Amino acid sequence: MKTDIILAGVGGQGILSIAAVIGEAAIASGLNIKQAEVHGMSQRGGAVHSNLRLSDLPIASDLIPQGKATLILSLEPMEALRYMPWLATTGWLVTNTTPFVNISNYPDIKEILSAIDNLPQKVALDVDEIAKSTGSAKAANMVLLGAATPFIDIPYQRFADSIVKIFTRKGQAVVDVNIAALEAGKAIAEKVLKG
Amino acid sequence: MEKLMLLGDEAIAQGAVDAGLSGVYAYPGTPSTEITEYIQNLPLAAELGIHSDWSANEKTALETAIGMSYAGKRSLVCMKHVGLNVAADPFINLAVTGINGGMVVLVADDPSMHSSQNEQDSRFFARFANIPILEPSNQQEAYDMAYAGFELSEKFKLPIMLRVTTRLAHSRAGIARKPVQPQNQYKLPDDPRQFILLPAIARRRYKMLLDLQPDIAADALTSRFNQYIDGTDTSVGIIACGIAYNYLMENYPDGCPHPVLKISHYPAPVDHINRLIDTCDRIMVLEEGFPLLEELIKGISHKGPKVHGRLDGSLPRDGELNPDLVAKSLGLPLAESMEMPEIVANRPPSMCQGCSHIDAYAALNEALKPYGSGRAFSDIGCYTLGALPPYNAISSCVDMGASITMAKGAADAGMFPAVAVIGDSTFTHSGMTGLLDAVNEKSPITIIISDNETTGMTGGQKSSGTGRLEDICKGLGVEPEHIRVFVPLKKNFDEMVSVIAEELAYKGVSVVIPRRECIQTAMRKKREEVKDLNKKSNCKQ
Numbered sequence: 072m073k074t075d076i077i078l079a080g081v082g083g084q085g086i087l088s089i090a091a092v093i094g095e096a097a098i099a100s101g102l103n104i105k106q107a108e109v110h111g112m113s114q115r116g117g118a119v120h121s122n123l124r125l126s127d128l129p130i131a132s133d134l135i136p137q138g139k140a141t142l143i144l145s146l147e148p149m150e151a152l153r154y155m156p157w158l159a160t161t162g163w164l165v166t167n168t169t170p171f172v173n174i175s176n177y178p179d180i181k182e183i184l185s186a187i188d189n190l191p192q193k194v195a196l197d198v199d200e201i202a203k204s205t206g207s208a209k210a211a212n213m214v215l216l217g218a219a220t221p222f223i224d225i226p227y228q229r230f231a232d233s234i235v236k237i238f239t240r241k242g243q244a245v246v247d248v249n250i251a252a253l254e255a256g257k258a259i260a261e262k263v264l265k266g
Numbered sequence: 267m268e269k270l271m272l273l274g275d276e277a278i279a280q281g282a283v284d285a286g287l288s289g290v291y292a293y294p295g296t297p298s299t300e301i302t303e304y305i306q307n308l309p310l311a312a313e314l315g316i317h318s319d320w321s322a323n324e325k326t327a328l329e330t331a332i333g334m335s336y337a338g339k340r341s342l343v344c345m346k347h348v349g350l351n352v353a354a355d356p357f358i359n360l361a362v363t364g365i366n367g368g369m370v371v372l373v374a375d376d377p378s379m380h381s382s383q384n385e386q387d388s389r390f391f392a393r394f395a396n397i398p399i400l401e402p403s404n405q406q407e408a409y410d411m412a413y414a415g416f417e418l419s420e421k422f423k424l425p426i427m428l429r430v431t432t433r434l435a436h437s438r439a440g441i442a443r444k445p446v447q448p449q450n451q452y453k454l455p456d457d458p459r460q461f462i463l464l465p466a467i468a469r470r471r472y473k474m475l476l477d478l479q480p481d482i483a484a485d486a487l488t489s490r491f492n493q494y495i496d497g498t499d500t501s502v503g504i505i506a507c508g509i510a511y512n513y514l515m516e517n518y519p520d521g522c523p524h525p526v527l528k529i530s531h532y533p534a535p536v537d538h539i540n541r542l543i544d545t546c547d548r549i550m551v552l553e554e555g556f557p558l559l560e561e562l563i564k565g566i567s568h569k570g571p572k573v574h575g576r577l578d579g580s581l582p583r584d585g586e587l588n589p590d591l592v593a594k595s596l597g598l599p600l601a602e603s604m605e606m607p608e609i610v611a612n613r614p615p616s617m618c619q620g621c622s623h624i625d626a627y628a629a630l631n632e633a634l635k636p637y638g639s640g641r642a643f644s645d646i647g648c649y650t651l652g653a654l655p656p657y658n659a660i661s662s663c664v665d666m667g668a669s670i671t672m673a674k675g676a677a678d679a680g681m682f683p684a685v686a687v688i689g690d691s692t693f694t695h696s697g698m699t700g701l702l703d704a705v706n707e708k709s710p711i712t713i714i715i716s717d718n719e720t721t722g723m724t725g726g727q728k729s730s731g732t733g734r735l736e737d738i739c740k741g742l743g744v745e746p747e748h749i750r751v752f753v754p755l756k757k758n759f760d761e762m763v764s765v766i767a768e769e770l771a772y773k774g775v776s777v778v779i780p781r782r783e784c785i786q787t788a789m790r791k792k793r794e795e796v797k798d799l800n801k802k803s804n805c806k807q
Binding site: 081082083094098103104105106107108109110111112113114115116117118122128130131132133134135136137138139149150152153154155156157158159160173174175176177178179182183186241242 | 271296297299380381437438439509515588593602609611651656800
């Protein structure tokens with residue numbers, strides 16, 4: 072098993088919280104992990120990404136070579152497109168459709184969404200809206216992760232378990248909201264997969 | 267034992283703690299910050315009484331670590347590459363004094379300048395000082411080298427440089443730990459004159475350092491961190507230093523067909539290099555940083571072996587390596603990939619919404635309007651982002667503290683008014699001495715200490731002068747009536763502009779302190795308060 076994931080977003084959006092849940096689930100599955108993160112200046116509202124590599128064999132590089140990512144997971148639609156050179160021709164893009172506009176030259180969102188739509192394998196969803204409808208806007212990251220679970224070769228229950236493990240100290244209500252968000256995201260991806 | 271998922275930085279921290287560390291000393295700097303933070307947050311470190319408070323700058327950090335070593339204990343000092351420039355004086359001299367308790371100098375370089383002003387390669391500094399370098403290729407080696415580094419240091423009575431780069435520092439992997447060793451006992455140096463670098467003693471010590479060179483080279487040659495791996499295809503032999511070894515092996519999942527020399531312990535193992543040269547038609551050198559070995563092997567005459575790398579264009583001359591660049595240098599095919607759509611815009615970092623620096627810059631820009639632009643010198647920190655639109659507020663960012671001294675120099679050249687914009691943590695790091703220069707000459711400059719009460723850019727660490735900036739300025743001789751403090755908020759705009767305008771007009775040293783807590787640390791405190799409340803209410807249930 073080998074899954075190479077690029078997590079993308081804007082500094083402060085919380086891509087590392089998604090990485091933490093995947094990482095926990097991967098460890099519980101006995102997989103090797105390497106996870107390159109962005110710290111420092113870019114965390115101040117700049118473009119950030121994380122390379123997350125899972126494998127049952129030893130992993131050499133911390134960075135994913137171009138054209139080798141099996142999955143790009145993005146909290147922001149334009150940021151999703153930034154990492155296209157890394158996406159394998161057989162890979163999937165799972166992205167939020169709500170733009171995060173903190174630059175004056177942000178392109179026309181319609182053009183961004185149509186570029187995403189032109190990809191052969193993608194799940195595009197409004198994670199913020201879905202998170203609100205399932206109980207808390209704060210769980211948007213888990214909606215996105217839920218939509219990615221069908222593309223990661225780890226049993227779904229392991230993701231739910233790691234949410235429980237990571238969020239328990241914040242109370243049962245927080246756990247429930249995040250599990251609901253995960254479920255909602257997964258349901259949407261499954262619908263796309265069924266075509 | 268269960269593996270820990272640690273950043274390269276955290277692996278170093280855990281390795282040092284497990285090796286019997288007594289103190290870590292550092293000033294925050296990307297990508298080295300997480301080492302000290304990890305030790306600060308580690309219950310085991312607290313239990314063992316390991317010192318981990320931040321220092322005012324890298325020089326004070328290194329010197330304090332030398333003091334701990336003098337007293338017989340193991341000390342670690344951590345900094346980013348440019349921090350070593352600040353600490354260069356004690357660093358070079360430390361190689362001459364040697365150590366008592368084991369000492370590891372951790373330097374985290376930042377090739378590609380993700381968060382830095384240059385991409386200098388610290389291996390040159392260690393070579394300059396004549397000390398061994400350990401350069402891990404992965405996180406487990408980072409742990410193992412931090413663990414073994416103190417022993418190596420004590421073996422030769424020399425400091426050791428542990429060198430990492432951004433990618434390894436900020437990437438996580440599983441780490442297997444070793445047993446925790448006890449700390450050294452307090453014990454003064456056997457030679458009471460070891461640390462007295464009077465010329466007569468320094469000459470003797472320097473000779474000792476030179477005499478040690480063959481021994482540290484022999485030790486590196488047999489080091490388990492260096493490896494000569496045979497290969498059948500001798501058309502090229504590959505030298506892979508530090509993390510470059512991983513990028514190489516990523517391209518050969520079933521093993522590399524060429525002979526490979528993995529180097530993670532310097533001085534570079536010359537016998538292995540000669541063997542590779544004798545065996546192979548040409549040599550490819552993969553180094554994360556400057557072409558240090560490449561240049562040495564090639565030689566100044568270029569009559570040596572055929573060597574490829576960053577100097578002949580096989581690899582880019584600058585920037586960090588990655589698996590794709592390594593593949594290209596070896597003529598390997600790349601995977602099919604898409605282009606980034608042209609509509610994607612750059613998204614540079616920017617100051618946070620609600621940041622106090624934004625309000626300070628708004629007022630400064632307004633107050634400077636009558637004088638024209640190009641007269642605000644600035645410094646290293648979040649406020650450097652004031653160089654970007656829409657602020658376009660500053661004209662320089664060179665090194666820690668340079669805003670004040672550059673403003674003074676420009677004033678000496680006739681600029682009036684000249685302004686320095688510096689953060690509170692940068693001011694106590696390296697701004698205070700420059701302020702003293704300005705006070706001594708009554709230079710007509712205005713210094714804005716934009717005080718957010720933290721070291722912001724690196725994530726909100728303690729700032730050395732919090733609560734005492736006015737006293738420090740007074741102590742250095744700034745006239746109390748020209749030390750002005752206000753709260754940088756939109757609603758105070760008019761007040762801020764008139765205060766700055768008044769001080770700009772003053773023909774002497776004035777200090778203006780806009781003071782409001784960093785929005786990030788303020789929000790974090792709030793979250794922690796909520797968490798504590800939740801905990802308390804959970805307990806009641």
